[in-house]
Amino acid sequence: MESLTMKPEEIESESFRIIDREVGDHDWPDAEWQVVRRVIHTSADFDYARNMLFSEKAVPQAVAAIRDGAGIYTDTNMALAGIGKPRLLPFGCQILCHIGDSDVRALAQREGVTRSVTAMRKAIRNPNNRIFVIGNAPTALFELLRLTQLKQASPALIIGMPVGFVGAEESKRDLAASQLGIPYITNVGRKGGSNVAAAIVNALAILAKQD
């Protein structure tokens, strides 16, 4: 029970030391590694040391967007809860999720699509939303890519981490292949989730506070 008396910062540093040691040599540039390492810290899953994918300069572009106060939209209340607000609010970054909104719910039922889709359509109508964080629903990511293609959305960053067995892998493959010129952070495969999506935002917010 030694950890009971350790301070949270000490627990975190010790965790990072263990991750560094167990991953050993790797090819991640430092900026990307700060993100990958926090994802591993959140999930205890070393697969992320191999399956994460960043567009060129995604991390510095993400940091710039946060410093510019970009609004953050996420598809789940879990990611919304997991994103650390005290670090982001001083930059002016608002963080929103529409999945529980009653208009979103009603529209999804009427149109026979997922709530994640109608929530995303609502999100892109707000020009303040420039960072899109998808932790769960492949349909949200597919819809965001479609709307971006149609020039109805112009994200500064897409964090695409849908998880699961139907569409998740494909949605992330589409993101990485989209040629839309949008900075992205994603991963290859079925794994992902709101917890790791939130961890990515938190890693970027920490970088934005540094220097």
Place this chain on the structure above:
Amino acid sequence: MESLTMKPEEIESESFRIIDREVGDHDWPDAEWQVVRRVIHTSADFDYARNMLFSEKAVPQAVAAIRDGAGIYTDTNMALAGIGKPRLLPFGCQILCHIGDSDVRALAQREGVTRSVTAMRKAIRNPNNRIFVIGNAPTALFELLRLTQLKQASPALIIGMPVGFVGAEESKRDLAASQLGIPYITNVGRKGGSNVAAAIVNALAILAKQD
């Protein structure tokens, strides 16, 4: 993009079919499998097919506690957000998390322990809290076990899924070895998290609604 037009229920059934197929033969009794399968569904991580651990009759005991309206306390706002309320509220189950409470924050600072610990101490003073869901902090689980040993807490169920590199594995080992006679659901190893902890509660709530 076929999944864009699939209904959420169809996506879920299709996911479960894929999980069943890929796991193949296994030794899980049906009640436990309903829980394990939902954890895999949430994480896309088949390790949980092998590392989950249930005390004897934990699932029927958990279902009975939910039907009895047991209050649910969780250590993270992410798990709080991930637990489906519409299924639980009709049973009278309140769901609480104290991690962000200002008194908890102040006390943790004063006493030099983690907020998870002071939050847990606050939680056990409310006799309505009978199901404890720990998705993140080993310290919260260690403290709950200590307070239970001291007979200051008497949980109806402990869902212990701390994640990480410092204390997580040990806290879950202590839970499984505790001999306190408390029903538990946990796993072996470093993996876990608020997302899978919430998934376990949701699986149990679905079972409680059935029959």
